[in-house]
Amino acid sequence: MTHSCPVPLSVAECFTAAHQAQPVIATCSAAVRNQVLYLLGQQLRENTSAILEANTLDLESSRDLATSPTILAWLRLTHERVKMGGAWLERLLSAPDPLAVSQGMAGHMFPIPIGLVGLVYEGFPLMSLLTASLCLKTGNALIVRPSPETSYTNQALLDLIHTALAKANLPITTIQSLAPEVPLKDITATPSGLNLLIPYGRPSFVWQVQQQTSGQTLPIAIGNNYLFWGTSGQPELVLEMIYRSHQAEPDAVVAIEKVLVPPELNRSLLAWLWDSLGQQGFEIRLGTALKAEFGQFKIVDAEEWQGAYLKKIVAFEAVPNLEAGITWINQYGRGPVCAVASESYRECLTLSQRIRSPQIWLNRPPEFSRLETLSLGISAQAGLYRGLVGLGQLVSHQRLFFA
Template sequence: MVTTGSTGSTVEIAAALGRVRRAAAQIAQSAAARSAALANLGQAIQEHQDAILEANTLDLEVSREMAIPDLVVDWLKLTPERLQTAAQILHRLSALGDVEPVSPTSRPVSTVSQLRPLGVVALVYEAFPDLAAIAAGLCLRTGNGLVLRGGNEASQTNQVILDIMQDAIAAAELPSNCLYAVPAAQGGSSRFVIVQRPEIDLVIPYGRPSLVEQVMRQATVPVLPSRMGNCYLYWSASGKLDQVYQMIFESHLGNPDAINGIEKVLVHPAHRTAGLPRLWDRLLADGFEIRAEAEIAEGRHTIHLADPEDWSLSYLSRTVAFRWADDLDQAIDWMNRHSSGHADCLATTDYDESRKFSRKVGSASAYVNASPRFFRNAERANDVGLGMTNVVGRSGGLIGLEALVAHQRLIYGG
C-alpha cells in the first residue's frame, strides 16, 4: 500500500473521502438543486474567466522552468474558447435534467430499469485544468461525488477552479464537499492512495498513456481508462481518396487533444500507384509527418520508416504511419491486435465490407465512411464527454453521463 508524505496522511484522505461519499448521497436526492448548481457553475466559470487565465499564466511560467513536454504544455494552456466550452457544457447539462426510468412492462410481473449514481468518482489527470469543471458537471448531473487529483504543473489553475466550483455548489444549497481535490503538494504518491481507497467507486485516469497505464497497475478499485491516439483506418479497394483524406485530416482537429486522431492507415494494394502517393502529398502539404513500412515507403525521401513498435503506440501528434493490408479480414486482425481499441475506421463503398467491419472490429466505437473527430461539447447534451475509452459497453466508448451511472433492475409483482 502506498503512503503519503508528511503533508497528507492516508487517515486525512480517508476522512475527506468519507465526507465526499456522504455529500454525494445528499446531492443525489434533488435533481432540481443539482440543475441549479450546474447553472451556477457555468456562470461562475464565465464570470471568473480572467482569474482562471491569470492563474494559468503563472502555471505556464513555472512549467517552462520545469521542462514540461510541449504536448503537456499545450494541454495546460487555457484559452477563453476552452473556458467558454466548459461553461457551455455546464449550462447544457443543467438544462438536460436527469434520465428517467423506463416505463414498467405490462405483465403480471413488471420490470423497471432505472439509473442510479455510482457513488464517488475519481479523476486522475495531468494538465487539462478545464476537465475538472466538465467532470464536476457530469458528476453533478448524475448525482456522484467527485475526487480530483490533478498534476503539479497545473496546481494554481486547479486551485482557482476548485474554489470557484465549491462556491457555486454551496450557492445552490448543496454540500460543497461533494467535490474534493487532493492537493498537489501532497506529492505524486497521493495519486495512488486515492485509487486504492474503498471509498472510490470508479477511477478515470486522463492524460498520456504512461499515466493511464500506471494508474491501472496501481488501482485496486474499478478503472475506466481514457484512450487517446493510435486509431486505425482501413482504406479498402473501393474507398475514395478524398474521403480518406478528410477522415484523417478532420480526426486531428480536436483541440487541444485529438483524442480520435487517425495515426495508422492500412491500405489495400489497389491504391499503390495513384491513390496513396496523392494522399501522402496532401498530408505532407498540411504539415503531417508520414511514416511507413519499408515495403510501402519505396524509397521516398519524405517518408520516414516506421519502427515495429510504432503500430501499438500513440504518437499524439500529426503523424500517420502506413502499411499494406490485402483485405478487410487482414486489416481487422491487425487492428484488433495493435490499435488502442477506442475508435477504428473503415473507408469503403462496399456494403458487405461495412457490415463485416461493424461485426468483427473490436473497438468500442467503429466509424464507417465518417470522421472519428471527437467533440467534447457534442451536439446532443447526452453525448457530452470527458473523452473516450476502449472499454466496450460503456456508452460506445464515450466517457460521459452513461459511464457514470449504474443500471438497477426493479421487479414488481402483480
C-alpha cells in the same frame, strides 16, 4: 471566491468526507442539482479573468519545468475554451434528469448514483470542471488528483465549484481535490475507496494509473486510430478523413494515426496522398512492407503500431488482404475509433461487423465534440464501460418489483 474545504489530515479523511457528503447530493431533487449547475455557470462567467490568470501561472511554471509540448497545448486555456465550459454547463442543465425513475413491464427502474468517483488527469484543467458537473448532475461525489502543471487552474476551478455548492447549501466536500504530489497508490489503496476511477492523459499515463488500480477504471482513449483504405476508396476522401480527424482541440481524440492499405493499391495515389499530407505539416512513416518500395521515409518501430503519437504523424503499411487488416487493427488498434475508406459494400459491412473499435466511421471523417456529446471522451476498453463517457456511465440501475 474562497470556499475551499480545509486540507485533510490524510487522504483517507478526504475520502471519508466525500463519502459522507455523497448521500446528500444523491437525495437532492433534480431542481437542486440543477441549481448548483446554474450557480456554477454563473461563477464561471463572473470569474473568467481569474481563471485565465491562474492558467497563465501554470503555463509559466510548466515552461520552466520543460513540460512536453503536448501537455502545454492541453493546459493552455483561452476565452473560447472557457466559453465551451459555460456552454457545457448550459447543455447539462437542460439535459433530462439521469436519476428519474422509469417504469416498464418488468418493474420500476431506479437509477442509482455509483457513489464516489475519482478523476486522475494530466494537462487539461477543464476536465475537472466537466467531470464535477457530471457528478453533480448524477448525484455522485468526486475526488480529483490533478497533475502538477495544472495546480493553479485546478484550484481556481475548484473554488468556483465550492462557491456554487455553498450557495446551494450543499456540502463543499462533495467535490474535493488532492494535491498533485499525492501518490497514485495512496488513492487506489484507500480503505473507503473509489467506486470508479477515470484516468485521462497520454496513453503511458493512463496505463500507469491502471497498473496501480485494482478497482473499476474508465480510461479515456486518445489517438492511435486506424483507417483501412480499400482499393476503391478515393484518395481525396482519405486526405480529408486524416486531416479533419486531427482538428479537434485540445486533444485530437479521434486522430487517424495509422493507415492500412491493400498491396494492389495504386502507388501513385499513395505518393499523392503523402505529398498532400506533407504540405499540411504531417510526417509520414512506413511499415516494413512499404519501406522496401519507398526508402525516403522513416520506418515504423514495431511498438509504434499499438501506441499513440499525439502529433501530426501518420504511419502506413500494406496488408495482404482484408482479413489481415481486420486482425491487425484488432491486435494493435487501441484508439476509440476506426475509419474505413471504401466504396465496396462488402468491405464496409465486413469491417463494421468485425472491427472491435467502439466507433466505426465509414467514408466520413471521424469527429468528436465533448460539447455535442456531453461526454468526457471515449473509452476503448472492452466490457460494460465502453464508448462515450457521460451521464450514463455514472449511474447504475436497481429494479424494484411490487406485489
